[in-house]
Amino acid sequence: MTRHLLDIGRLDQADIATLLGRAAELAAGASCSTRAGIVANLFLEPSTRTRVSFQIAARRLGLDVVNIEQQHSSASKGESLADTARTLAAMGVGAIVLRHPEDFAAAELASALGGADVGIVNAGDGQHAHPSQALLDAATLAHAGFELAGLTLAIVGDIRHSRVARSDIALLSRLGAAEIRIAGPEEFMPDAGELSEAIRMPDIDTALDGVDAVICLRIQRERMAASGYLDGAAFHQRWGLTVERLGAMPGHARFLHPGPVNRGVEIADALVDSPRALILEQVRIGVHLRTALFEWLIDAA
Ligand code: CP
Secondary structure (H helix, E strand, O other), X not given: OOOOEOOHHHOOHHHHHHHHHHHHHHHOOOOOOOOOOEEEEEEOOOOOHHHHHHHHHHHHOOOEEEEEEHHXXXXXXXXXXXXXXXXXXXXXXXXXXXXXXXXXXXXXXXXXXXXXXXXXXXXXXXXXXXXXXXXXXXXXXXXXXOOOOOOEEEEEOOOOOXXXXXXXXXXXXXXXXXXXXXXXXXXXXXXXXXXXXXXXXXXXXXXXXXXXXXXXXXXXXXXXXXXXXXXXXXXXHHHOEOHHHHHHOXXXXXEEOOOOOOEOOOEOHHHHOOOOEOHHHHHHHHHHHHHHHHHHHHHHO
16 A cells, blocks of 8 residues: 555554654664665755755665756646656656645645555645654654653744644644644734634743743745735744743743744744754754654555
8 A cells, every 4th residue: 555644634643653653763773674666855845954854864764866856847847746746656756755835735646646656745735734844843852851742832933824833733732732832923823713723822921831842933934925024033022932031931841943943033043052952853853753754655565
């Protein structure tokens, strides 16, 4: 059976446990045996950490990797996504890691390919989902010593345009988080009724009160036509993680950011490299999580 990773909702609880458990083993130094196959990284939107970590994970397993980017591919000449994928499959590609600007692009591609033996991995589609980021965020929190069941977490910033927030909330609520709070400028909050598993907070200080961890989010200007909130300094003052705000959080609390970080906007410049930051740990664990993901994908085939 061909497996896909399309969004958190389509993973069953056993798959989530397998992926997080294996990522934890790999992060603790477990070795992995090699597999055969070709993976295509099809990135139709910019990326540093997701694209490179999928590439490193694939190479670690002995897989061949091809990297395809929008400007160097025939997508720029009008080829449909499904035809690009069929072309790759005809060359023996067994898995496509897709980043795409449109919501649901990964699921639509998986269904357009029907019974073709190609696993689709959603590496971020529009503002819909970024499931491997959510899995690596959960793995990072667990590796840092947090019990995910019972966790109190805040997500602050541009929630509305964030596929990371949607996937994190979907995953961490399934894993038993006690409370997930969201806060941000009114224009960056989701529509009423969306993300109902999360509690809306009126300001960042209330959101951070007593939390175990906070995930700070970038203003995703690429997903909005225009925004009144373009002043980074004003955003930082009202919604940023400052030295004072971190100081008011519990001593054990940590902060995360999916990256890329705009220093001095979402997080004070001086804090980004602090020992309470898990930002580079997310990147490190991300390689292990994506290695586990390829094993899961290939071993089912
Ligand atoms: N977190 C994340 O998706 O980062 P990139 O856009 O650099 O891949």
